[in-house]
Amino acid sequence: MADRAADAMDAGAIADRWIAEYCAHSPAADMLCSARGSASAAWHGMFEELARVSGGRLSNAQERAQRQAEDIGTGYRIAGEHDERPWPLSPIPLMIDEGEWRTIADGVAQRASLMETILFDLYGDARLVERGHIPAALVTGSPFFLRPMARVAPPGGYQLHFFAADLCRGPTGEWRVLADHLRAPAGAGYALENRLAAARMLGGLQSRLNIERHAPFFAALRDGLAALCRRSDPRIGLLTAGRFDPSYAEQAHLARYLGFMLVEGADLTVIDDQLYVRTIAGVKRIDALLRRLDPRLLDPLAFDSTSHIGVPGLVDAMAAGNVVVSNAPGSGAAEAPAFSAFMPRLSLRLTGQELRLPNIATWWAGQSDQADYIRDNLDRLVIAPAFGDAPLGLPGGAKVLGADLSGKARDTLIADMARRPQDYIGQEIVRLSTMPVVADGALAPRPFMLRVFAARGSDGRWAVLPGGFARIGEHPDPRAALMGEGSWSADVCVTASHAVEPVTLLPGPEEIRLRRNPGTLPSRAADNMFWLGRYLERGEALLGVIRVLLGHSISADTGAALSQATIGRLVGLVVAGTAAPPPPGTGRAELVEFARTALAGEGTGFSVRAINRQARGIGDGMRDRLAADMIRLLEAPFPTRGGLLDKAGSLQRRYAAIAGLCAEHMARTHAWRFIDLGRRLERAMAVSRTLRAFISGDVTGDDLSTLLDLADSQISYRQRYMAGPARVPVVDLIAFDASNPRGLAFQVAAIAEHLSALPVLSDDGLAEPQQARADEIVALLKTWRAADLDQAMLHDIDVRLAGLSDAIARRYFLQAGEPLRAEGLTLG
Known part of the structure; x- marks a missing residue:
C-alpha cells in the first residue's frame, strides 16, 4: 500500500509539473488552462493516470496510444492513395465536464430536430420556399437536392436517423457549429475506436473520473433503426462504397460492433420492391440500411445512371415502405454550407427559439445584398464553396482567406463570383480554442474541432454520443480555415459528478440467446474468401518453386546441383505462371535474376510480390470477417533485408503463419470453408x-x-x-x-x-x-x-x-x- 501511495504521489507531482509548464506558454482560452473546479480536477486526474502508465515520459504515452490504435486495426485512406495510413491518435483525451457537455448535447439535438423539420418540408409541401423563407435557388441549385425523392414518404416517417456536426470552441469558451453532416455522417466508428484505444491505455480513468460511456448511444442507433422496420427481428446492413472508401476501416469496425451486415451495392438486389442481399444460401431480405454511400450513386434508375456501385430499384423499395434507409437520400440538401446563412432565421420561424449552438456567421452570395457584403469585406472573410463542389474561382475546392488572395487568383475569384455568385459563401474568420498534444516529447497547444453525433432512438428522440472525437491541427495557428482535416485525433471524455453505470452494447450473460450459426454469408464475402485462399496458395506454390530453384541449382559454388533438364522444368513452371519472362540462359547470374523477378517483380506478371498484393487487397475489404492478426500478416511489408533465400524464407514463414491462423483459429463457418476451398x-x-x-x-x-x-x-x-x-x-x-x-x-x-x-x-x-x-x-x-x-x-x-x-x-x-x-x- 505504501508503494502504491508513493507511486500516486509521484504521478501527481509529474501531472502538476506537466500542467504548470504547459500553461506557462499556452493561450488563456486553452481547454486545459481555462478549466476550473471539477473540470480542472478531471484534467489533473487524466494527466496523473497518463504519468503512471507512461513512466512519466510523454513520448512513451504517444507510442502506447499509437500501438493501441494499430492493434485495434484503425486506419484511413487519403483519396487517390492505394494503401491505408495508420490512424493518428493522441494519447491525451479532450476532457469536458457534464455541465458544459449538456449545453452541447442540447444544441446538437435541437439542430438535428430543426434539420428534420426543414427536410420534411423541402421534400413535401415546400412551404418554406413558397413563402420565401428559403430561396428556391438554394434548394434547386444544390447538387445535394434529389428531385426523385420529392413526395416520397420515407419508411418510418423520418428523413434523418443519424446526424453529425463539427463544433468549435471560441476564445471566450462559447461553442459554435462549423459544419453539418447529413448525407452519410462519418466518424462514429473512429470515436468508438478512439475510446477503445484510450480505455486500454488509461484503464483506471473510466471509473475514477465517471466518464460517460458510448454504448447507450450505439444501442439507441441500432434500436432506432430496428424500431422502424416491419419485422420484429430485422436484418440491417451497413452500406459501404467498398475498401477504397477513405473510412472503410471505420465502417467495418462499426458494422461489427453494431452487429450489422457490411454490404456493398453489388451484394444487394431489389425484387418486387423488396430489398435482398445475395448470399450463398440464396437471397435474404434486408429491412434497413445505414448508408455510407454517396446518395447520388445509390440507385442508377433514380439518380446517376452511370453509377456501378448502387442498387437499381432501391428508391422504389423505399417508396413502397419496404426498406428504411438512413439517412434518406436527399437529406444532404440541408448540409450545403450555404444553408448555414439561413439557419438562425429558420430556427426562430419554425421553433420560436434561437439556436442553442449558433453556427459561424455565413453569407451566401446567391443573394445580391449578401454578395455585396462579401465583396466589400473580402479581406475579413473566409471564402468557400457554397455546395461543396469546387467552383472556378476556388480550383482546389478548399476554403481560402480572402486576405491571402492577390493578383490573378484574386481577380479570378471576383470574376467568377460575379458570373456565378450562387457558388460561393463568405464566413467569418473563426479562432479556435486549443488543447494539449504531445509534440517532440513535450506538451504543446494545438487548435481542435469536435465532431459530435446524434442518433434517433427507438422512441424517436435524439440521443447524443457523449464525446464524439476531436480533430487536432498540426500547426499552432488557431484560425479554423487553416486547420484543414487535422493531423491528430483524440478521444473526448465527458465526466459526470456521479458514478456511471457500466453499460455495454452487448447483452448480459443471462440475456444471451445461444446460437451456433454465425449468420448468412454474402456472396461477395464468399467470393473474396475463396480468392484469398487461392492467392495465398498460389503465392506459396510459386515460392516453393523459387526456393527449390535457388537452393538446388544456383547456391553451390561448384555449379548446379540439378541437371539442366530439371532446371528447365522448374523454369517452365515459373514462366507458365507469368511470374517472370524466360531467362536468356541457365547460368548462375541469369537464374539469380530470373528468381529475383519471380519473387519481387513489379511488372504486370504474377510474381510473389504481385500475388501478395492481390491477397492484401482482398484482406483490406474483409476487415469485418478476418482477425486482426490475419490483417497484420497480409499487410506486412515485403521483405527487403538479406539475400534471395533469406527473403524467400521470411515469406515462407509468413505463409505458414497465415495457414496456421486459418487452420487453428478460424471457426468452421461457411467463410472458413470458402477460404479453404480456394486453397484446396x-x-x-x-x-x-x-x-x-x-x-x-x-x-x-x-x-x-x-x-x-x-x-x-x-x-x-x-x-x-x-x-x-x-x-x-x-x-x-x-x-x-x-x-x-x-x-x-x-x-x-x-x-x-x-x-x-x-x-x-x-x-x-x-x-x-x-x-x-x-x-x-x-x-x-x-x-x-x-x-x-x-x-x-x-x-x-x-x-x-x-x-x-x-x-x-x-x-x-x-x-x-x-x-x-x-x-x-x-x-x-
Whole structure:
C-alpha cells in the first residue's frame, strides 16, 4: 500500500509539473488552462493516470496510444492513395465536464430536430420556399437536392436517423457549429475506436473520473433503426462504397460492433420492391440500411445512371415502405454550407427559439445584398464553396482567406463570383480554442474541432454520443480555415459528478440467446474468401518453386546441383505462371535474376510480390470477417533485408503463419470453408501442373526428387520406401494417395467435402453441378492407377478442375451476366 501511495504521489507531482509548464506558454482560452473546479480536477486526474502508465515520459504515452490504435486495426485512406495510413491518435483525451457537455448535447439535438423539420418540408409541401423563407435557388441549385425523392414518404416517417456536426470552441469558451453532416455522417466508428484505444491505455480513468460511456448511444442507433422496420427481428446492413472508401476501416469496425451486415451495392438486389442481399444460401431480405454511400450513386434508375456501385430499384423499395434507409437520400440538401446563412432565421420561424449552438456567421452570395457584403469585406472573410463542389474561382475546392488572395487568383475569384455568385459563401474568420498534444516529447497547444453525433432512438428522440472525437491541427495557428482535416485525433471524455453505470452494447450473460450459426454469408464475402485462399496458395506454390530453384541449382559454388533438364522444368513452371519472362540462359547470374523477378517483380506478371498484393487487397475489404492478426500478416511489408533465400524464407514463414491462423483459429463457418476451398482448389491445380511438367519424357532421379520437394512429400516418401525415388511410387503418393495432405487426391476429397457441407438451393436431394463435378474427379482418382498416369489424363484433370472452379463461381458468387438465378431461388 505504501508503494502504491508513493507511486500516486509521484504521478501527481509529474501531472502538476506537466500542467504548470504547459500553461506557462499556452493561450488563456486553452481547454486545459481555462478549466476550473471539477473540470480542472478531471484534467489533473487524466494527466496523473497518463504519468503512471507512461513512466512519466510523454513520448512513451504517444507510442502506447499509437500501438493501441494499430492493434485495434484503425486506419484511413487519403483519396487517390492505394494503401491505408495508420490512424493518428493522441494519447491525451479532450476532457469536458457534464455541465458544459449538456449545453452541447442540447444544441446538437435541437439542430438535428430543426434539420428534420426543414427536410420534411423541402421534400413535401415546400412551404418554406413558397413563402420565401428559403430561396428556391438554394434548394434547386444544390447538387445535394434529389428531385426523385420529392413526395416520397420515407419508411418510418423520418428523413434523418443519424446526424453529425463539427463544433468549435471560441476564445471566450462559447461553442459554435462549423459544419453539418447529413448525407452519410462519418466518424462514429473512429470515436468508438478512439475510446477503445484510450480505455486500454488509461484503464483506471473510466471509473475514477465517471466518464460517460458510448454504448447507450450505439444501442439507441441500432434500436432506432430496428424500431422502424416491419419485422420484429430485422436484418440491417451497413452500406459501404467498398475498401477504397477513405473510412472503410471505420465502417467495418462499426458494422461489427453494431452487429450489422457490411454490404456493398453489388451484394444487394431489389425484387418486387423488396430489398435482398445475395448470399450463398440464396437471397435474404434486408429491412434497413445505414448508408455510407454517396446518395447520388445509390440507385442508377433514380439518380446517376452511370453509377456501378448502387442498387437499381432501391428508391422504389423505399417508396413502397419496404426498406428504411438512413439517412434518406436527399437529406444532404440541408448540409450545403450555404444553408448555414439561413439557419438562425429558420430556427426562430419554425421553433420560436434561437439556436442553442449558433453556427459561424455565413453569407451566401446567391443573394445580391449578401454578395455585396462579401465583396466589400473580402479581406475579413473566409471564402468557400457554397455546395461543396469546387467552383472556378476556388480550383482546389478548399476554403481560402480572402486576405491571402492577390493578383490573378484574386481577380479570378471576383470574376467568377460575379458570373456565378450562387457558388460561393463568405464566413467569418473563426479562432479556435486549443488543447494539449504531445509534440517532440513535450506538451504543446494545438487548435481542435469536435465532431459530435446524434442518433434517433427507438422512441424517436435524439440521443447524443457523449464525446464524439476531436480533430487536432498540426500547426499552432488557431484560425479554423487553416486547420484543414487535422493531423491528430483524440478521444473526448465527458465526466459526470456521479458514478456511471457500466453499460455495454452487448447483452448480459443471462440475456444471451445461444446460437451456433454465425449468420448468412454474402456472396461477395464468399467470393473474396475463396480468392484469398487461392492467392495465398498460389503465392506459396510459386515460392516453393523459387526456393527449390535457388537452393538446388544456383547456391553451390561448384555449379548446379540439378541437371539442366530439371532446371528447365522448374523454369517452365515459373514462366507458365507469368511470374517472370524466360531467362536468356541457365547460368548462375541469369537464374539469380530470373528468381529475383519471380519473387519481387513489379511488372504486370504474377510474381510473389504481385500475388501478395492481390491477397492484401482482398484482406483490406474483409476487415469485418478476418482477425486482426490475419490483417497484420497480409499487410506486412515485403521483405527487403538479406539475400534471395533469406527473403524467400521470411515469406515462407509468413505463409505458414497465415495457414496456421486459418487452420487453428478460424471457426468452421461457411467463410472458413470458402477460404479453404480456394486453397484446396489452387493446390490441386498446382499439383496437376507440376505432375505434367515432371513426368513427361525421360524422367530422371533429379526430376522425381524435385517433384517430391515441390509437393512437400520427401519425408512421406522416405518413410515408405527405402529405395530412392521411382516414378510409379512417387506418382502414386502425389496424385492418388488420399492420406497425403499435399497430394492431388487429398485436395479433391476436401473440395467435395466442403461442397457437400455448403447450402443448396433445392430440396430434391440431387447433387448440384459443382458437387457433381467434384464427385466425378474424386471417382476418377480412385479408379486410375499410378502406372497409367500420362499427359492426357492430367490434361483431363486440369480441364475438370477449371470447370469445377467455374461451377463454384456460378453457384455462389456474383456474376456480371447472372445478377439472379431464378431456379431454386430462396427468399428469406
